[in-house]
Amino acid sequence: MTYEFKPRWFDRDVEEFNETVERFLDTEMVPNDEQARIDGHVGHDIWRQAGALGLLCTDIPTEYGGAGADYRYEAVLHEAMGRKGLTGMSPSVHSIIAHYFLNHGTEDQKSKYLPRLANGSLVGAIAMTEPNAGSDLKGIKTKASFDGEHYVLNGSKTFITNGYLAELILVFSKVDSDSAKDQFSIFILETSNQPGFSVGKRLKKLDSKPKIPLSSFSITSDSHLTRCWAERLAKGYIS
Numbered sequence: 071m072t073y074e075f076k077p078r079w080f081d082r083d084v085e086e087f088n089e090t091v092e093r094f095l096d097t098e099m100v101p102n103d104e105q106a107r108i109d110g111h112v113g114h115d116i117w118r119q120a121g122a123l124g125l126l127c128t129d130i131p132t133e134y135g136g137a138g139a140d141y142r143y144e145a146v147l148h149e150a151m152g153r154k155g156l157t158g159m160s161p162s163v164h165s166i167i168a169h170y171f172l173n174h175g176t177e178d179q180k181s182k183y184l185p186r187l188a189n190g191s192l193v194g195a196i197a198m199t200e201p202n203a204g205s206d207l208k209g210i211k212t213k214a215s216f217d218g219e220h221y222v223l224n225g226s227k228t229f230i231t232n233g234y235l236a237e238l239i240l241v242f243s244k245v246d247s248d249s250a251k252d253q254f255s256i257f258i259l260e261t262s263n264q265p266g267f268s269v270g271k272r273l274k275k276l277d278s279k280p281k282i283p284l285s286s287f288s289i290t291s292d293s294h295l296t297r298c299w300a301e302r303l304a305k306g307y308i309s
């Protein structure tokens with residue numbers, strides 16, 4: 071059973087955006103949802119199309135390629151996907167990554183990555199959890215060492231939303247450092263041209279159509295990082 075209501079925070083502009091979102095989901099995602107459940111992801115094309123239509127990173131400023139709107143526009147997409155019970159794509163995690171860049175990145179990092187997250191040419195993910203470290207993040211084993219020019223990451227991550235398609239991953243890692251303040255940090259990993267990056271099996275968290283669509287979710291996967299080059303997100307350390 072579906073339900074229809076108009077939230078109080080809708081105005082004319084948000085309503086128009088909602089119509090675009092509904093049309094996109096109904097024509098491009100709903101017909102392919104069964105396949106997305108089998109594959110565990112929607113494929114890159116849907117991300118590129120959503121980006122081209124301006125559906126991603128809507129609350130990121132226009133100077134960085136976003137729509138310069140507010141969180142209502144983000145909520146429209148997340149809510150519509152949840153209501154239709156769609157899966158295999160998490161624009162909300164994608165948006166979280168964008169906000170890490172917006173709030174913590176250097177100007178260069180913002181200019182380099184935010185426009186590509188907004189236009190869907192990079193699918194974003196965040197990798198914190200490891201096979202042996204979930205709630206207690208200080209137990210992670212992934213390590214970043216500085217080789218004099220680059221940071222080199224080694225480790226394994228699991229349960230990564232958007233992990234199967236991700237082209238830009240923020241990796242939470244230990245840092246090889248003598249400073250007590252500098253034991254953990256967040257690293258920017260572009261997965262293309264990284265021979266040491268591999269994605270393992272896709273994890274099936276929910277493999278049948280839920281009877282009551284609750285919210286959108288994504289199938290996630292293991293990833294392995296062996297001598298991957300990464301850049302440190304400015305102000306990205308967590309003590």
Ligand SMILES: Cc1cc2nc3c(=O)[nH]c(=O)nc-3n(C[C@H](O)[C@H](O)[C@H](O)COP(=O)(O)OP(=O)(O)OC[C@H]3O[C@@H](n4cnc5c(N)ncnc54)[C@H](O)[C@@H]3O)c2cc1C
Pocket residue numbers: 163195196197198199203204205206228229230231232275287288290
């Ligand atoms: C749908 C989904 C998407 C996810 N997406 C991502 C993602 O994009 N990126 C990512 O990094 N991770 C992701 N995760 C992983 C998620 O963040 C972890 O599952 C979470 O951190 C918990 O880790 P864990 O499963 O190892 O549980 P554990 O850490 O083993 O915890 C198991 C239980 O013990 C409890 N517990 C743990 N420690 C204590 C304590 N000290 N005291 C009392 N109780 C405790 C916990 O509350 C929990 O109920 C995702 C998980 C799911 C289900």
